[in-house]
Amino acid sequence: MYGALKTHITRLADPGADAIALLDPILEYRQLKKKEVLLKEGDTCRYYWFVLDGCLRSYFVNDKGAEQTLQFAIEQWWLSDFMSLQTKNPASFSVQAVEKTTVAMIERSAYESLLVKAPAFERYFRIVFQKAYAASQLRVKYLYTLSGEERYHHFNKNFPGFVQRVPQYMLASYLGFTPEFLSRIRARQL
Amino acid sequence: MYGALKTHITRLADPGADAIALLDPILEYRQLKKKEVLLKEGDTCRYYWFVLDGCLRSYFVNDKGAEQTLQFAIEQWWLSDFMSLQTKNPASFSVQAVEKTTVAMIERSAYESLLVKAPAFERYFRIVFQKAYAASQLRVKYLYTLSGEERYHHFNKNFPGFVQRVPQYMLASYLGFTPEFLSRIRARQL
DNA sequence: CTGATTTCTTGAACTACATTAAGTTTTTTT
DNA sequence: AAAAAAACTTAATGTAGTTCAAGAAATCAG
Numbered sequence: 001m002y003g004a005l006k007t008h009i010t011r012l013a014d015p016g017a018d019a020i021a022l023l024d025p026i027l028e029y030r031q032l033k034k035k036e037v038l039l040k041e042g043d044t045c046r047y048y049w050f051v052l053d054g055c056l057r058s059y060f061v062n063d064k065g066a067e068q069t070l071q072f073a074i075e076q077w078w079l080s081d082f083m084s085l086q087t088k089n090p091a092s093f094s095v096q097a098v099e100k101t102t103v104a105m106i107e108r109s110a111y112e113s114l115l116v117k118a119p120a121f122e123r124y125f126r127i128v129f130q131k132a133y134a135a136s137q138l139r140v141k142y143l144y145t146l147s148g149e150e151r152y153h154h155f156n157k158n159f160p161g162f163v164q165r166v167p168q169y170m171l172a173s174y175l176g177f178t179p180e181f182l183s184r185i186r187a188r189q190l
Numbered sequence: 191m192y193g194a195l196k197t198h199i200t201r202l203a204d205p206g207a208d209a210i211a212l213l214d215p216i217l218e219y220r221q222l223k224k225k226e227v228l229l230k231e232g233d234t235c236r237y238y239w240f241v242l243d244g245c246l247r248s249y250f251v252n253d254k255g256a257e258q259t260l261q262f263a264i265e266q267w268w269l270s271d272f273m274s275l276q277t278k279n280p281a282s283f284s285v286q287a288v289e290k291t292t293v294a295m296i297e298r299s300a301y302e303s304l305l306v307k308a309p310a311f312e313r314y315f316r317i318v319f320q321k322a323y324a325a326s327q328l329r330v331k332y333l334y335t336l337s338g339e340e341r342y343h344h345f346n347k348n349f350p351g352f353v354q355r356v357p358q359y360m361l362a363s364y365l366g367f368t369p370e371f372l373s374r375i376r377a378r379q380l
Numbered sequence: 381c382t383g384a385t386t387t388c389t390t391g392a393a394c395t396a397c398a399t400t401a402a403g404t405t406t407t408t409t410t
Numbered sequence: 411a412a413a414a415a416a417a418c419t420t421a422a423t424g425t426a427g428t429t430c431a432a433g434a435a436a437t438c439a440g
Contacts (some may be wrong), residue, residue: 060331064399068334070327082324092331115313122312123305129319134272136326137260141250141282143333144258144366148397167417176334181397183419254429338427357387371427373389 002029004052005104008076012127015120022118026110032097039095045084047105051077054101055165059173060093069174072098072166078128098166148177149185192219194242195294198266202317205310212308216300222287229285235274237295241267244291245355249363250283259364262288262356268318288356338367339375 005027006020032038032054039045041060049056051073058079059069070093073079084091085108106114115121146154152175156163163171172182195217196210222228222244229235231250239246241263248269249259260283263269274281275298296304305311336344342365346353353361362372 060335062335070331070334081327082320083328086321086324092328115316119309119313122316123309126305126312126316126319129316129323130272131276133319133323133326134276136323136330137271138273138282140326140330140333141260143330144260144363145250145252169417173334177396178398179418180399180420184397187419359387367426368428369388370390370429374427377389 001052001102002104004076005050008050009121009124013120013124015118015124019118019120022114026106026114028105028107030103030105032101032103034097034099036101037094037096038103039081039091039093041092041094042090044088045081045091046108048078048080048085048108048111049073049095050104051075051079052102052104054103055098056095056101056103057098057166057170057174058093058095059170067170067173069170072162072174074162078132098170143176148175148181151175152182152185191242191292192294194266195240198240199311199314203310203314205308205314209308209310212304216296216304218295218297220293220295222291222293224287224289226287226291227284228287228293229271229281229283231282231284232280234278235271235281236298238268238270238275238298238301239263239285240294241265241269242292242294244293245288246285246291246293247288247356247360247364248283248285249360257360257363259360262352262364264352268322288360333366338365338371341365342372342375 006023009015009020029052030038038047038049038056053075056073056079057069058071058073058081059067062068071079079095081091081093081095083089115125142151142154155171155175168182169179172179175182196213199205199210199213219242220228228237228239228246243265246263246269247259248261248263248271249257252258261269269285271281271283271285273279305315332341332344345361345365358372359369362369365372
């Protein structure tokens with residue numbers, strides 16, 4: 001499992017064994033219990049996280065005190081507050097383990113010096129972010145096009161089984177509506 | 191104006207004059223009239239576009255026949271359907287000039303071979319996409335947090351003057367509501 | 381300058397989803 | 411296994427924003 005990041009890098013952008021070796025001194029690993037928090041909204045974000053096993057989510061607390069999930073990240077996904085990493089401004093959301101989770105992590109300045117020392121990693125991260133941005137473009141389209149109920153069905157079709165992995169209230173807020181409404185949608189199916 | 195892309199590249203990731211010179215054979219330029227279309231929803235997207243002057247938008251036609259704007263791109267922004275470029279699947283939206291616009295463009299396979307020939311550009315595009323993704327994370331947060339009216343005020347504050355540059359119906363759909371509702375918001379201010 | 385097209389406004393009826401509140405089921409902790 | 415906490419359901423009432431329709435204003439093409 002701990003090799004999953006190197007496998008991912010090699011598969012997307014093979015930078016060669018010498019470059020890969022440069023990861024060892026800077027990669028950190030962390031085991032998280034369910035609900036454990038990696039980043040708190042308002043703190044400056046210092047790490048890039050890569051999910052080796054389990055599931056992370058980003059969320060914030062809205063003005064009514066409810067948690068609003070912005071993103072889920074499962075195995076092989078990078079997650080962080082990239083704006084906060086860039087500007088060193090306070091993070092606009094928190095990051096938390098949804099279930100027992102193992103992550104690999106790179107600290108901001110280690111990331112930057114890695115890229116200078118081993119530019120071959122630029123290609124890997126360019127591909128990672130280009131894909132992430134492409135996915136995000138599509139996601140915004142779905143947020144505009146689909147009704148709440150349609151987003152639920154679409155999500156279910158695209159990530160079959162994932163629904164069982166997270167509490168419904170997290171999924172409801174990710175899909176942009178209340179847990180009560182999700183309950184209603186599910187009742188309608190029966 | 192035609193040097194704006196090279197300036198942008200140099201500012202973000204100075205790849206050196208030799209690398210920059212490799213752009214000349216592959217960069218294309220195009221002048222667009224207001225409303226001219228660069229990409230049609232359903233076609234395969236073949237280009238990366240960089241706005242030198244003017245304004246592009248991406249949009250699609252929803253099931254009620256209304257145009258839904260997804261994104262605006264002004265000077266110094268890259269725009270394309272990155273998913274379609276990646277997968278060669280049909281584009282999920284169209285791209286059109288909002289006003290008289292000049293773009294620099296790179297064809298997909300030229301982009302890919304440029305990156306292989308001159309890996310220094312990987313850094314530039316890595317930074318471009320990392321920033322774009324960071325901005326997109328924030329945008330999704332605003333879509334969840336703010337009411338329609340709040341999104342309008344927030345947009346006005348962050349892009350003062352831009353409101354005058356586009357027809358209201360484009361702005362309304364970008365903000366996620368109907369032109370009628372935007373009209374109402376504006377009436378309330380008076 | 382003029383007609384045609386596009387864009388903007390206003391009003392009335394409507395709907396998808398939110399809110400509140402109370403009860404039920406499931407999961408976690410001890 | 412019991413108690414406590416977390417998660418889910420159901421129903422009644424409320425509202426932000428939509429839809430439809432028709433007219434007014436602005437912009438564009440000849």
